Amino acid sequence: MDFCSNSDSPFNCLLFDLDDTLYSSKVGIGEGVKRNIDGFLVEKCGFAENKASTLRVELFKTYGSTLAGLRVLGYDIDADDYHRNHAIECLKRLGIEDCFEQIICFETMNPNLSKVTRPDEFPIVLKPSMDAMKIALDVADVDPRRTLFLDDNVKNVTAGKALGLRTVLVGKTMKSKEADYALENINNLAQVVPEIWFSKSDGGDERITRTRSELDSILTTMSVGA
Template sequence: MVEKLGIESSKTDEMTNLLYSNYGTTIAGLRAIGYDFDYEEYYRHCCFFLFPHHFQMANDFVHGKLPYENLKPDPVLRNLLLSLPHKKLIFTNSDKVHTIKTLERLGLEDCFEGITCFETLNPINNGTVCDDQENIEAATSRATNPTPKIGLKISEIFDIIQHFAQPDPTTVLPTTPIICKPSEHAIELALKIANLNPQTTLFFEDSVRNIQAGKRVGLHTVLVGKSYRVKGADYAMESIHNLREAVPELWETDIKAHVIACPGTQKLAVETSVMA
């Protein structure tokens, strides 16, 4: 933000918090308020990195080198995932390279059938995308994704700090051209690309905001990292390692709709999918 976009260093913390809280990710917020930059370069230099029990933001300019050595293999989670008799997919706001590196460090690279990542919903300019291009183009053909602004002048940047410091009811936040969680459109698009029915899909998240968005589009939801349920969460578990105890029905060959909080559906067997 400082070295590439020219933002004052004294404003970055407050701006990052406002962008994340209003747009779901900093990159989506930066594009919304008018900054233009290369997506690939952004993800090389500023990224979220995953630890076994929480997410942490990389605040330093890391030049594409994240401390992946802090991630250790998780054989307990690996055994859980491999024993789960359902299709398992990853849906992440991060980029594909980071996602794969993280999975490899955790020893989970062969536990999922697919990845829907940042490039899937926001194809990079050079044509590099995560999944099959034809599927993406078909799924996004009716997407309302604004064309990114190019060559904006500094005077055209929306001052989000000023907007919240002195609220003006006549001013609304600009929309972002980036598709990502917690946008309901992003979740619906990810489901369409993966050919999943939300009524037979269990959605795992550590973000309450993402859980609630998932519930609004018809997913069945599991909040990870909390021992109590919140609005929008069908299940809650302190750790993903508690999955078998929290949702034992996932290992049953005949899953009853009422047991897994799927009112109005018929009995489910192999149709159930798991998206994390």
């Protein structure tokens, strides 16, 4: 899982959030996801079409995700059916599906939902809870001190910082006290965190130049909370 050039580099792993981090909120994927959720509420759960959008927002604000809220309300929703391979499809559209070693997602953090007899009896684990972050780090099997965690949500970044991760707040030009770095766009990573592109050689710093294909091969990254 080596990302940096040698053992002198401060990071050897990147841990990415997916939505609004690996892609900008302006590209339209997020709006498409919201429409899909509204459609799911109508088609699978029987809610009125004119109520779906409001319900989606209310469930997200109250329970952290629409799916978590639906299960609390007693709907036996299958997580795989609900998520519709969202992470894989996003990565394909971005053209980076081959750049990731592992995807850590809702199903990773909540592996026993299919065994629950009553949908509301099993608490769903989501970011930014510490339990969710600990599960992600255990599954990723990384050293938090040498892992760079990128997320667009301040609460998620705060949780990551509390567990010893080096943190990047994406979508902002000014970093918060919980973030070690701030990126307006993920494409600015090399400029804002230049140490991941440097190695010590013969007592000095030397810039590493890579082709696109070489960069793809070393960007061994992971996504949390897809």
